[in-house]
Amino acid sequence: MNLKYVAQTFDGSGYDLYLRLRMGAEDKVSCGVTQEFVVKQLLDVNLNIAERWRALFSLRNMKGPVSREALIKAMRDDSSLLAHEAAFALGQMQDVEAIPALRAVLEDVHSCASIVRHEAAEALGAIGEPEAIALLKKALVLDPAPEVRETCELALRRIEQADASTADEDADQSPYLSVDPAAAAPSSSSIADLRKILLDEKQGMYERYGAMFALRNRGGPEAVESIVAALGCTSALLRHEVAYVLGQLQDKSSTSALMTTLRDAREHPMVRHEAAEALGSIGDSESVALLKTYREDSEPLVSQSCEVALNVLDYELQGNSLEFLYLETPVA
Ligand SMILES: [Fe+2]
Numbered sequence: 090m091n092l093k094y095v096a097q098t099f100d101g102s103g104y105d106l107y108l109r110l111r112m113g114a115e116d117k118v119s120c121g122v123t124q125e126f127v128v129k130q131l132l133d134v135n136l137n138i139a140e141r142w143r144a145l146f147s148l149r150n151m152k153g154p155v156s157r158e159a160l161i162k163a164m165r166d167d168s169s170l171l172a173h174e175a176a177f178a179l180g181q182m183q184d185v186e187a188i189p190a191l192r193a194v195l196e197d198v199h200s201c202a203s204i205v206r207h208e209a210a211e212a213l214g215a216i217g218e219p220e221a222i223a224l225l226k227k228a229l230v231l232d233p234a235p236e237v238r239e240t241c242e243l244a245l246r247r248i249e250q251a252d253a254s255t256a257d258e259d260a261d262q263s264p265y266l267s268v269d270p271a272a273a274a275p276s277s278s279s280i281a282d283l284r285k286i287l288l289d290e291k292q293g294m295y296e297r298y299g300a301m302f303a304l305r306n307r308g309g310p311e312a313v314e315s316i317v318a319a320l321g322c323t324s325a326l327l328r329h330e331v332a333y334v335l336g337q338l339q340d341k342s343s344t345s346a347l348m349t350t351l352r353d354a355r356e357h358p359m360v361r362h363e364a365a366e367a368l369g370s371i372g373d374s375e376s377v378a379l380l381k382t383y384r385e386d387s388e389p390l391v392s393q394s395c396e397v398a399l400n401v402l403d404y405e406l407q408g409n410s411l412e413f414l415y416l417e418t419p420v421a
């Protein structure tokens with residue numbers, strides 16, 4: 090199991106309670122010592138990438154201005170892995186105060202990697218404020234990376250849809266508590282129909298994403314197999330989301346396909362990164378050796394993802410429960 094996929098379940102008051110239990114001192118939580126400690130971890134460039142990654146997702150759950158500002162700084166980190174996860178976390182927090190920083194990242198084609206700009210565009214869609222529309226329309230045409238342009242298309246549709254949403258807004262909420270980049274297709278659709286839409290290269294990206302999320306929400310071998318089949322689709326953006334969703338599903342039947350994706354040096358690093366993190370999430374023993382091999386990959390996005398995945402797996406193999414991944418005890 091991987092923090093990235095489940096951390097949000099510790100949202101709100103339950104998470105506050107957890108922190109208090111973990112710290113054994115309510116005052117430490119309320120006076121912000123813990124949060125400051127985690128911020129320091131996130132921004133410490135000398136710290137192991139896995140610890141910084143865990144700090145990042147802890148801050149996502151804590152929310153609030155301190156977390157937001159730290160994540161905004163992290164979007165400019167030299168590690169594209171960390172920088173794009175920071176943008177992802179800001180989107181999941183749906184904090185409107187993060188919009189100016191996300192806009193600046195999306196516009197900065199010179200110093201922000203395409204995966205970071207992609208995640209900034211997706212975050213703007215997740216926040217759903219119409220003020221992002223003009224910029225998303227501009228990047229939809231001008232951004233040099235296809236994965237960013239495709240993300241802008243999704244984000245624009247999501248914002249339009251959020252604007253026109255009706256009373257059944259909650260009907261398609263993700264059971265994984267993630268803020269998805271597209272609404273799931275109606276749950277009345279058959280698996281065969283959803284598979285057809287997902288794999289149809291002529292369909293719009295929003296519809297294909299919607300079909301995939303509906304399949305994920307349905308679950309079961311047939312749905313998982315349909316999602317795995319989409320790892321062969323043309324769009325790298327779609328393939329990376331497929332790998333992410335397989336990480337959420339944690340179904341061992343997808344391990345072999347994800348291993349093939351990680352091994353494929355010609356595959357887009359963004360897709361290999363999601364495959365590595367998904368393998369960490371599934372935690373199948375056969376993937377450990379592979380993650381160790383690709384921890385040495387020449388592409389930092391891939392090698393760092395393997396490092397993070399192995400770190401989480403190692404922690405669990407020692408018999409520790411996920412909760413103890415959150416924080417180290419602050420030094421007094
Ligand atoms: Fe992404």
Ligand SMILES: [Fe+2]
Pocket residue numbers: 173174362363
């Ligand atoms: Fe990612």
